[in-house]
Amino acid sequence: MISVRKLSKRHGDRTVLAEVSAEVGKGETIAIVGPSGGGKSTLLRCLNYLEAFDAGEIDIAGTTLRPGMAVGHASVLRALRVKVGMVFQQFNLFPHLTALQNITLAPRVVRGFTEDQCDKHAKELLSRVGLGDRGGSYPHELSGGQQQRVAIARSLALKPDVLLFDEPTSALDPEMRDEVMGVIKDLREGGMTMLVVTHEMQFAHDIATRVWVIDKGTIAEDGPPSQVVDNPQSSVAKEFFGRLKK
Amino acid sequence: MRSGFVLLVLVTWLAACGGGKDGGTLEAIKKRGELTWGADLQGGEPFVYEDPANPKQVIGFEVDIANAIARRLGVKAKFVQYAWSNLVPSLERRDFDIVMNGLEATPDRQKRILLSAPYFIYAETLAVRQDSTYTTLADLKGKRVGTLNQTYAHDLLRAQPLEAVLYEGNEEPYIDLEQKRTEAVLLDNIIADRYGCVSTRPAVKCVPGDIARGTYVIGIRKGDDDLKAAIDSALADMRKDGELEKILRKENLWDARQSEPPPVMAAEDTVRKREFDGAMFGQFLDAAVVTLRLSLLAFLLAVPIGLLLAIARVYGGIVTSTLARIYIEVFRGTPVLLQLFVLYYGLAPYYSFSPVTAAVLGLGLNYGAYEAEVYRGALLAIPRGQTEAAKALGMAPAQTLRYVLLPQALRLALPPMTNDFVSLLKDSSLVSAITVIELTKRMTIAAVDMRSWLIPGLACAALYFALSFPLSELARRLERRLSRDQRPQAL
Numbered sequence: 001m002i003s004v005r006k007l008s009k010r011h012g013d014r015t016v017l018a019e020v021s022a023e024v025g026k027g028e029t030i031a032i033v034g035p036s037g038g039g040k041s042t043l044l045r046c047l048n049y050l051e052a053f054d055a056g057e058i059d060i061a062g063t064t065l066r067p068g069m070a071v072g073h074a075s076v077l078r079a080l081r082v083k084v085g086m087v088f089q090q091f092n093l094f095p096h097l098t099a100l101q102n103i104t105l106a107p108r109v110v111r112g113f114t115e116d117q118c119d120k121h122a123k124e125l126l127s128r129v130g131l132g133d134r135g136g137s138y139p140h141e142l143s144g145g146q147q148q149r150v151a152i153a154r155s156l157a158l159k160p161d162v163l164l165f166d167e168p169t170s171a172l173d174p175e176m177r178d179e180v181m182g183v184i185k186d187l188r189e190g191g192m193t194m195l196v197v198t199h200e201m202q203f204a205h206d207i208a209t210r211v212w213v214i215d216k217g218t219i220a221e222d223g224p225p226s227q228v229v230d231n232p233q234s235s236v237a238k239e240f241f242g243r244l245k246k
Numbered sequence: 247m248r249s250g251f252v253l254l255v256l257v258t259w260l261a262a263c264g265g266g267k268d269g270g271t272l273e274a275i276k277k278r279g280e281l282t283w284g285a286d287l288q289g290g291e292p293f294v295y296e297d298p299a300n301p302k303q304v305i306g307f308e309v310d311i312a313n314a315i316a317r318r319l320g321v322k323a324k325f326v327q328y329a330w331s332n333l334v335p336s337l338e339r340r341d342f343d344i345v346m347n348g349l350e351a352t353p354d355r356q357k358r359i360l361l362s363a364p365y366f367i368y369a370e371t372l373a374v375r376q377d378s379t380y381t382t383l384a385d386l387k388g389k390r391v392g393t394l395n396q397t398y399a400h401d402l403l404r405a406q407p408l409e410a411v412l413y414e415g416n417e418e419p420y421i422d423l424e425q426k427r428t429e430a431v432l433l434d435n436i437i438a439d440r441y442g443c444v445s446t447r448p449a450v451k452c453v454p455g456d457i458a459r460g461t462y463v464i465g466i467r468k469g470d471d472d473l474k475a476a477i478d479s480a481l482a483d484m485r486k487d488g489e490l491e492k493i494l495r496k497e498n499l500w501d502a503r504q505s506e507p508p509p510v511m512a513a514e515d516t517v518r519k520r521e522f523d524g525a526m527f528g529q530f531l532d533a534a535v536v537t538l539r540l541s542l543l544a545f546l547l548a549v550p551i552g553l554l555l556a557i558a559r560v561y562g563g564i565v566t567s568t569l570a571r572i573y574i575e576v577f578r579g580t581p582v583l584l585q586l587f588v589l590y591y592g593l594a595p596y597y598s599f600s601p602v603t604a605a606v607l608g609l610g611l612n613y614g615a616y617e618a619e620v621y622r623g624a625l626l627a628i629p630r631g632q633t634e635a636a637k638a639l640g641m642a643p644a645q646t647l648r649y650v651l652l653p654q655a656l657r658l659a660l661p662p663m664t665n666d667f668v669s670l671l672k673d674s675s676l677v678s679a680i681t682v683i684e685l686t687k688r689m690t691i692a693a694v695d696m697r698s699w700l701i702p703g704l705a706c707a708a709l710y711f712a713l714s715f716p717l718s719e720l721a722r723r724l725e726r727r728l729s730r731d732q733r734p735q736a737l
Contacts (some may be wrong), residue, residue: 092634110640147665154639
């Protein structure tokens with residue numbers, strides 16, 4: 001589903017990503033963990049080209065991404081983003097639209113579906129994230145956890161092949177985290193391919209099928225949770241999980 | 247403009263309080279050795295104007311007459327600059343000793359102040375286009391005829407069933423005549439000979455014969471009968487010893503009329519004083535409709551211009567954003583009155599806009615620059631995450647703007663937009679400079695007709711408020727509806 005080959009990115013003098021290579025199969029749920037500033041979010045954002053990179057290649061959902069596509073490849077990128085959804089730390093719901101309208105906007109204007117088709121699908125999605133009765137609510141009338149679940153439903157509305165989560169629970173109280181984690185877990189059961197940048201030990205351990213530890217722009221460790229979380233090999237992973245366990 | 251009404255009420259009140267019937271001015275002049283006289287440089291050549299060779303010095307035939315009179319009184323003359331329409335109230339307020347600036351002898355003025363013997367006999371001259379057949383005012387029934395505001399010519403036009411178009415400058419009436427925006431211009435022969443029927447305006451001709459005659463006189467405060475006697479005798483001496491003729495010849499003003507007996511002033515004004523009756527109220531309503539229509543159309547133009555400019559500035563490349571910035575700085579950095587003049591008179595030789603079109607265009611283009619900055623601020627206030635979310639959903643830039651950014655920007659922009667619209671409503675009074683009769687102009691005309699500012703002023707203020715308040719209220723409701731999540735937190 002995803003193949004990252006020698007992906008590199010610099011910010012001035014600083015190397016953000018250094019020849020990162022990785023493979024993700026269909027239906028996998030990858031937890032991306034590691035110290036702040038290590039390049040986790042940057043790697044994720046390169047996958048739907050919200051950020052450009054300097055070298056390397058990414059095959060994702062049938063599209064090949066290369067450096068320098070920010071200009072002149074707008075339609076390729078738009079088509080890619082329909083297939084690769086993204087959920088943000090700050091939800092980024094559209095405040096002037098209801099929950100239902102937030103979900104139906106992209107299918108209507110990007111995919112050209114009719115309002116009826118979209119509404120029906122959006123209502124199903126809202127039920128799936130446990131908010132079947134809140135379609136008419138505006139974002140400010142919803143709790144953080146509810147907003148994030150609407151945001152997930154919004155990404156799902158385009159029927160993506162891959163979902164990217166950028167610290168989806170970092171802005172939430174523990175109680176609301178569980179709601180959102182629950183939704184992601186359901187998606188895993190449904191076979192969705194997902195990459196989740198997170199600080200949640202429990203998520204990495206219980207929900208992920210694979211864990212990447214990213215530090216200084218490279219994948220320091222890559223393996224199933226039973227190996228990476230319970231029995232880390234690299235010093236970064238040892239230190240990282242050791243600190244979190246305390 | 248906005249402060250105009252308050253100022254005018256104040257001036258009327260001060261004038262009423264000032265009174266000034268105590269005399270003694272002649273004595274004071276001799277004591278201080280100086281005769282101060284009020285006039286307006288805007289009247290231009292040949293009355294009183296700045297010497298092109300030495301702009302610090304004023305010259306003109308009235309300067310020469312003032313100097314001659316002062317010399318004969320044994321004092322020096324000192325010119326004082328005042329706006330023409332305020333000359334008489336300022337005289338009454340004792341700001342200067344006398345008025346001399348093409349002041350026409352009228353019954354109404356004679357009731358208010360003392361008038362000297364005439365120093366010049368003028369003729370009202372009708373100017374028309376070369377191909378035109380009009381020769382009298384009666385021929386011009388129902389047509390648009392230009393003149394200067396508050397002149398004897400204006401009184402003559404008001405007594406006729408035609409539409410008087412009012413100007414403040416000497417050139418503009420003739421430009422509009424050339425452009426076929428009016429059918430004729432009625433003004434003093436001094437102005438007509440110098441600004442209208444000249445070689446640079448081949449399309450304009452002056453109708454031979456005088457439509458009417460009148461005299462220019464010096465205005466003196468009531469009670470200063472000794473000063474009037476002194477001035478009259480000085481003028482009589484100047485007439486006798488040929489100094490007056492010499493002065494008038496110098497500016498090429500001496501003609502056969504000056505040797506003929508001066509015309510007799512009518513006992514009563516040709517125009518009767520008007521009351522604030524139903525007909526006048528109707529005129530105020532019409533003017534209010536003009537103001538509202540102009541303002542709405544101009545704003546409907548300003549909003550899309552502002553949106554395009556703001557989008558160009560925020561999202562455009564270097565060329566587009568620089569062009570947008572130049573537009574904004576130019577239109578915001580120069581007076582809207584100037585822009586209206588350029589559009590209406592400046593472009594007239596190339597494209598002749600109607601007054602209302604020029605007004606809507608001028609105000610719209612100008613306010614577009616202000617709206618652009620309002621929308622730019624609003625666009626910048628939207629969190630980055632909104633654009634990112636739209637992008638991540640595969641939306642194209644135009645879709646992101648249309649469905650995500652602009653709806654949010656507009657509700658942020660609503661309070662400053664309401665502000666701008668109310669401001670535009672009042673700024674629209676500037677378009678009277680290009681002959682559109684809107685609410686403020688209607689007030690000043692009514693004030694002259696009624697000889698009072700108070701009732702027209704109040705009616706004008708009430709109508710402006712009646713226009714702006716419902717709109718503010720509408721905007722307030724819209725804002726509440728759109729901004730459910732933006733209610734302020736208690737402090």
